[in-house]
Amino acid sequence: MKYLLVSLAFTLVIFGCKKNSTQPETSLTPRTDWNLVWSDEFNYKGLPDPAKWTYDVGGYGWGNHELEYYTSKRLENARVEDSVLVIEARKENMDTNKYTSARLIAKSKGDWTYGRFEVKAILPFGRGTWPAIWMLPDVWNYGDGGWPENGEIDIMEHVGYDPGWIHGSIHTKAYNWVINTQKTALIKVKDCTLNYHIYAIEWDSVKIDFYVDSMKYLTFKNEKTGYAVWPFDKAFHFILNIAVGGDWGGAQGVDDLIFPQKMIIDYIRMYKRNN
Numbered sequence: 698m699k700y701l702l703v704s705l706a707f708t709l710v711i712f713g714c715k716k717n718s719t720q721p722e723t724s725l726t727p728r729t730d731w732n733l734v735w736s737d738e739f740n741y742k743g744l745p746d747p748a749k750w751t752y753d754v755g756g757y758g759w760g761n762h763e764l765e766y767y768t769s770k771r772l773e774n775a776r777v778e779d780s781v782l783v784i785e786a787r788k789e790n791m792d793t794n795k796y797t798s799a800r801l802i803a804k805s806k807g808d809w810t811y812g813r814f815e816v817k818a819i820l821p822f823g824r825g826t827w828p829a830i831w832m833l834p835d836v837w838n839y840g841d842g843g844w845p846e847n848g849e850i851d852i853m854e855h856v857g858y859d860p861g862w863i864h865g866s867i868h869t870k871a872y873n874w875v876i877n878t879q880k881t882a883l884i885k886v887k888d889c890t891l892n893y894h895i896y897a898i899e900w901d902s903v904k905i906d907f908y909v910d911s912m913k914y915l916t917f918k919n920e921k922t923g924y925a926v927w928p929f930d931k932a933f934h935f936i937l938n939i940a941v942g943g944d945w946g947g948a949q950g951v952d953d954l955i956f957p958q959k960m961i962i963d964y965i966r967m968y969k970r971n972n
Contacts, residue, residue: 729971730970730971730972731813731968731969731970731971732968732969732970732971733966733967733968734809734812734967734968734969735807735809735966735967736964736965736966736967737749737750737782737964737965738780738964739777739780739781739782739962739963739964740780741777742777742778743772743776743777744770744772744775744776744777745775745776745777745782745801746777748806749803749806749807750801750802750803750806751801751802751803751804751805751806752767752768752769752770752775752799752800752801752802753767753800753802753936753938754767754768754769755767756791756792756793756794758943759940759943760844761940761943761944761945761946762942762943762944762947763827763940763941763942763943763946763947764794764795764796764825764941764942764943764947764951765786765794765796765797765798765939765940765941765942766791766792766794766796766797766798767797767798767799767800767938768791768797768798768799771797771799773785773787773797774786774787774797774798774799775799775801780963781961781962781963782937782961782962782965783959783960783961783962784798784799784801784828784937784938784939784959784960784962785798785799785939785957785958785959786798786821786826786939786941786956786957786958786959787956787957788953788956788957796941796942796951796956798938798939798940798941799938799939800936800937800938801935801936801937801938802934802935802936802937803934803935803936804833804835804934805835805934806934807934807935807967808835808932808933808934809932809933809934809967809969810930810931810932810933811900811901811902811969811970812899812900812967812968812969812970813897813898813899813900813966813967813968814832814852814897814898814900814935814966814967814968815895815896815897815898815908815965815966815967815968816830816852816853816895816896816897816935816937816962816964816965816966817893817894817895817896817962817963817964818830818853818893818894818896818960818961818962818963819889819890819891819892819893819894819959819960819961820853820855820889820890820960821857821890821939821958821959821960822857822860822890822955822958823857823952823955823956823958824857824858824949824950824951824952824955825857825858825941825942825946825947825950825951825952825955826855826856826857826939826940826941826946826955826958827854827855827856827857827939827940827941827942827943827945827946827947828853828854828855828938828939828940828960829851829853829854829855829936829937829938829939829940830851830852830853830854830896830935830936830937831849831850831851831852831853831854831935831936832849832850832851832852832933832934832935832936833847833848833849833933833934833936834847834848834928834931834932834933834934835931835932835933835934836931836932844868845868845869845870845873845875846869846870846924846925846928847928848867848868848869848928848929848933849866849867849868849869850867850898850900850905850929850933851864851865851866851867851868851881852865852896852897852898852907853865853896853909854866855889856945856946856948857946857952857955858948858949860890861885861886861887861888861889862883862884862885862886863883863884863885863886863889863896863909864881864882864883865881865882865883865884865898865907865914865915866879866880866881866882866915867879867880867881867905867917867929869924869925869926869927869928870924870925870926870928871925871926872926880915880917881915882907882914882915883914884909884912884914886909893963894909894910895908895909895910896908896909897909900929901970902919902930903918903919904916904917904918904919905917905929935965937960937962937965939958939959939960
C-alpha cells in the first residue's frame with residue numbers, strides 16, 4: 698500500500714445495501730462463467746482461520762511512516778464474531794507506537810494467478826484511518842526483486858480525511874507513485890463507512906478491471922512491453938489492514954477521538970473462469 702498522488706479522471710456515485718438487506722447484491726460475478734475456488738465466509742468465532750491467514754507484525758512505519766503497531770493473534774485487533782471478520786485499529790501504546798492494528802496476509806495460503814477477487818466490507822471512518830484491501834506477489838524474482846518492480850494491486854484504499862472516495866490502483870516499475878506515473882482512479886461511495894459494498898478486480902493476461910459493486914471504474918491493460926509494465930503473470934495474495942497515519946493516511950493528522958475504528962468484512966472470495 699503506497700501513497701498515491703491521484704489525479705481525478707471522473708466521478709461516479711453509487712449506493713450499496715446493508716448485510717441482511719432484502720435488496721440483491723450487485724456483484725458482477727456471473728456464476729455460470731466463474732467457479733469459486735477459495736473463500737473465507739467467517740462462519741466461525743475467534744482468531745482468523747490460521748489455515749488461510751497469517752500476520753505481518755511490527756511498528757516500523759512499513760515504508761509509509763505509518764504510526765500503528767501490527768499485532769499477531771490478538772483478538773483486540775483481528776477477530777471473527779457474528780459471522781464477520783473485524784480488523785480493529787485502537788489508540789493504545791505498544792512498543793514505541795501509540796496505536797495498534799492488524800495486517801492479515803494470505804501468502805502461501807491463498808495464492809492465485811488471474812481470476813476474480815472480491816471482498817464485501819464496511820470501512821472505518823475518521824481522519825488518520827487508512828484501510829486497504831490489496832495484493833502483493835508471492836515470489837519477488839525479477840531484477841532486483843523489490844517494490845515496485847514485482848507489482849502491487851490495490852483493490853481498495855480509503856483515507857479518512859477524504860471520506861467516500863475509493864481508490865483503485867496498480868504499481869509497477871514503469872507505473873508507480875514514486876515517479877508519479879501510477880495507474881489509478883477514484884469512485885465516490887458515499888456510504889462506504891456505513892454499509893457493505895463489494896470491492897473487486899477481474900484479472901487475466903490481458904487486463905485488470907476494478908469494480909465497486911456493479912461499477913467498473915478502472916481498467917489497466919497489458920501493453921505487451923515486458924515486466925516493467927506488466928508483472929502480473931504470477932501468483933498474488935490478499936492483504937487486509939487498517940493503517941493509522943502515514944504519508945497519505947496521515948496527511949491531515951490523526952483524530953484520536955475516533956478510535957477504536959473497525960473494518961468489517963462479510964466475506965472474501967476468489968473465482969476462476971470455468972474455461
